[in-house]
Amino acid sequence: MSSEPDGVKPSVNGLTSAAAARLLDEIGPNELRVKSEKPAWRLLVAQFNSPVIWMLFAACVVSTLVGEVLDAAAIGTIVVINGLVGFFQEYRAEKAVIALRAMTAPRARVIRDGRTQAIAAAAVVPGDLLSLEAGDVVAADARLLEANVLSAMEAALTGESTPVTKTAQPGVPNAPLAQRSDHVFAGTVIATGTGFAQIIATGMHTELGRIAGMLAAATDESTPLQTRLGVLSRRLMIICLGIVIAVAALGWRQGLTGMDLLLPAISLAVAAVPEGLPAIVTIALAVGMQRMAARHALVRRLTAVETLGCATVICTDKTGTLTTGIMAVREVWGQDHLRVLETAVGCSDAELSLDEQGGIGDPTEVAIVVAAAKRSIRLIEIEAERPRASVYPFDADRKCMSIYRMDGILYAKGAVEAISERATVIPPGAGEAAADMAARGLRVLAIAIGRVDRETDLELIGLLGIADPPRTEAIDAIARAKAAGIRTVMITGDHELTAHAIAQEMGILQPGQAAEDVVHARATPEDKLRIVQEWKSRGEVVAMTGDGVNDAPALREAHIGIAMGRTGTEVTREAADIVLADDNFATIVAAIEEGRSIFENIRKSTAYLVAGNMAELAVVFVGAALGFPTLLLPIHLLWINLVTDGLPALALVTDRGTSTVMSRPPRPVHEQILGGPEWRHILLAGAIQMICVMGIFLWARDTRDLDEARNLAFSVLVFGELLRAFSARDPDRPFWEVGLFSNMKLLLIVVASLLAQLAIHHMPATQEIFQISALSLADCALSLGVGALPLLVLEVEKLVRRRFP
Missing domain, CATH: 3.40.1110.10 (Calcium-transporting ATPase, cytoplasmic domain N)
Structure with a gap:
């Protein structure tokens, strides 16, 4: 609580300039110490802090050590490009938030040396006499000495939506903040009247500063997406390491040494590492970020978009968010x-x-x-x-x-x-x-x-x-959130009757429902923080919205903090993950819809990518186990992973969400990116692909030489992976129901990749790099026909599953 400054006595003449200078030197400027801006280099380094990236770096190093410089260069290029995409997205968001900042009170009128002076708000000190009139932003906490029809808007600090009448009559000591009628506070706005007040606290010692200081105690936690990616990456690393060791052991028992022993192991490492996974996730989140920007939401951190898709509870302020903010x-x-x-x-x-x-x-x-x-x-x-x-x-x-x-x-x-x-x-x-x-x-x-x-x-x-009337679009958004299994909780500084009435009108408080579950009136900053913590302790994924400084600690504590861009304070925007340009609750629900769609896209793209890697693993592992020569060289697998797998996967993550995305309950917080159904699909797709590739290889081996057999196996695997991308768009509906032309990016990428595959078979330079030869017209038709079999089998499986669920 603010208190009277020691040694400073009220005076109609105010402080002398010398005394003010001395106090400013002792106490410091009247400024808030908010979280410092992240330097660009830290944003860049953060893009490479991922188990998948570490795994890619390891593969890059191994490839370099054994002389596979081309493979190492390709992997390194993908890693760098992925990091730069994420960096530029977050850097732009940080700069946009900086542009939103505004000084709480850039100027203040004080009485010094017996006359009124306009000075920088940062230069006021305890003991200064503030001259106040309607429209002024109060520069610091102050005790009123004179008040003429004075009232102040304190919504940013207390959440109270109506002006608070102020008086010079001393109030009750240690009264709650909203009841201190004899004080005015930093960051609030004088609504009516005039007055004089003596400053009693500045900077971090004000009520505004006390709340800003609470932000330091709030925790930064990993988002659900980061947690899931970490688990998936560790699993893939274990699978990769286990199979590489198994193939190396098989080669050693067969008497292989040197490169003959290392080449199959390196091939497996390249096949197992999902080079496209970091890029897929980054692009998916970046696309979501751009879509949200078009819907008036500035996403400061990419992962925030997906995390909203997991939200089970939205704790929201009333004034300006659920309501118009205008009486x-x-x-x-x-x-x-x-x-x-x-x-x-x-x-x-x-x-x-x-x-x-x-x-x-x-x-x-x-x-x-x-x-x-x-x-x-x-x-x-x-x-x-x-x-x-x-x-x-x-x-x-x-x-x-x-x-x-x-x-x-x-x-x-x-x-x-x-x-x-x-x-x-x-x-x-x-x-x-x-x-x-x-x-x-x-x-x-x-x-x-x-x-x-x-x-x-x-x-x-x-x-x-x-x-303050409710936003009609917010009423619809609350209903949509409820249909999606998301609870809306209103937290406000307003009176209980007002809060309950608005909650009923908005559809938050239903007849017969206990009001204390979803409506919290006269809430203090500590109350808001406690409410968020209580919901988190129940295992809920909490989104918290707000515009006032009193909301900032709760925003930082929540899984996802959402600040108001128009009315929000600087401290609140600093604490937030997302800033709403239109201060509209409906935008939050739109962000949740976008987040759910993004997770769907990441899931199906990851399943597509891992299924392709499993097929490659199976081909190399089975070939090594049967004692065959290396079916696919590391450069072949890298081409498949980065071009024929990676590019279609990137197109998959740009799909629009399904129409049912907001009719399902939120995902469990611990649900993994790849669950049981996805792994069954991966194993089925991988097995079918492996059978097709091994089948064409064995057939060609009996009728042709090793190079031609390997040539056909390589082309069948590429064509199969590309065509299977159409099946990956929906786990339940065949591609002709989804629409072949509803994702033109995917269609164009598949066609272009098919042509690129044919091109490398017929260009002398690429024939030498990939150690392949030209395909005859008959071999092209054969490769396409065999490559289409996995797509057909998977679509038939969907129809059978629909018929016999």
Whole structure:
């Protein structure tokens, strides 16, 4: 809690410049120490911190040591390209967030040496006297010495959506932050009135700084995708090492030595290493990042997109996220609605904007003048026709305000109880209507008129129900999230009645449901952090949204932190993984949909890639076990992995999500990228491919020489892998139902790769590099026919599985 600075006494003249300079030197500038920007080199190094990358580096080193420089160069190139893609995506995101930053309060007006001075907010010190007026951003925590109709918007700090009335009257010591009416706080905005306040805390000692300091205690955890990739990589490494050792042992028992022994082992290592996996994951996340940017979401970390796809709970702020963040007249009660609005406008000071969609002044009065303007009632016309004679401004004691005009009418508005005490005429049902509005979370204003220039003998003519209305698209998004098995939890600094009413209207709180499960009102920063931690302790994947500094610790603690780009503070954006450019809850649900689609694409692309590697492993292993000469050279396997496997896999990850992606519950947090169904598919596809390749090799070996047999085996494996990519698009539907032309990238890549395979068989330079020969027209047809068999078998298996589930 902020406290009075030792040795600093209030003075109408303020501090002297010398005293201020001394304090600034002792205490330091009035700035927040937020998380420092990651240097570019750290972003780059982070791209290579992966077991798969380490495995690729190991294969690269081994290939270099045994003289296979071309293989090593190809592997190294893929690793570097993959790292650069990830680096540039995250670097661009970091720079975009930096561009969003703005100083909390760039300038402040203080009294020093007996006169008012405008200085940099960073230069204010405890003891300075702040001069405050409507529109000012408060530079530091301060105790009010004078307050004239002063109110402040404290939503960024407390979550309270309406202006808080301020007074110089000392408050209750150690009161909760939202109830300290005699203080103003750094980062909040003065809504109305004027005042003077003495600064009592600056920088990290302010309430804003205290919350920023809590970020250091929050943990950075591995995302679900990173965890799954780590598990998959370790499994593949174990499989690779085991088979390499087994083949080397078989060769040694057969009396092989030197390169004759090492070549099959190196071939297996190249076959087993999924060179395309890091690129697939990076491209999938980058594509998702670009799609989200088009939907107003800036993704700061690539893995954040997929992690959202695992979300089971969304903890969301209310003001500005579920609601518009702009107060509006939701309901008018009274016999004559036009008269009620005209009277309310006649007792307002807000200025209507030119487009009549907003204004300047107290948010409640802005809501009134906007609602009235829609019915052709404008304050500027009232002022011209009925000028003011006297004004009784609002204060916290009277809880009302009034303006007496030259037409002899007193226009008044205020709290229901305050107006009722001064009214002699109250229409039937007014009390019940006010209670009903309040129970539904509306802020109720009583509107009255009088016939004399004082607030007595009033006639209550109507009521206005004012609130921050919900976004209609957010209501739909919450329903979509619920259908997808995702729970929405609202955390707000607003009053309990308001919070419950909005939660019911949004569909978050259902009839008969315990409110404490999904609605948390008057929440402090510590409460928000605790709520996120409780959901995490239950094994839930938590997304947390917010815009105020009070949300930042919870954003950092959550699996995925989502900050508001328009209204969010600098500290909040620093803590977030995703920044919403439109501050819209519906964008979060769109991000979840994108995340689920990305995981589907990563899963099917990985299954396709590993199935191809398994086929290559099986061919080399079975050939070595049967004592055959090396069927496929390392350069052949590298070509298959990087070109005929890798490129189609990259096209697969650009697929759009299926229409059912948001009708299924969230994936279990520990579900692996490759589960039981995927491994069964991998083994089936690998076995069929191996049978086709071994079959063509054995047939050609009996009728032709070894080079021609190897030539055919190589081409059949390439053609088979390319054509099988069409089957990989959907695990349940055959490719003709998915649509051959619905992913033109894949179709073009497959056709181009088929032509490239034919080209390397007929170009002298590539014939020498790959140690292959030309294919006759008959051999081309034979290779394509045999290569198409795995595709046909897999599609038939889908139809059988559909018929006999």
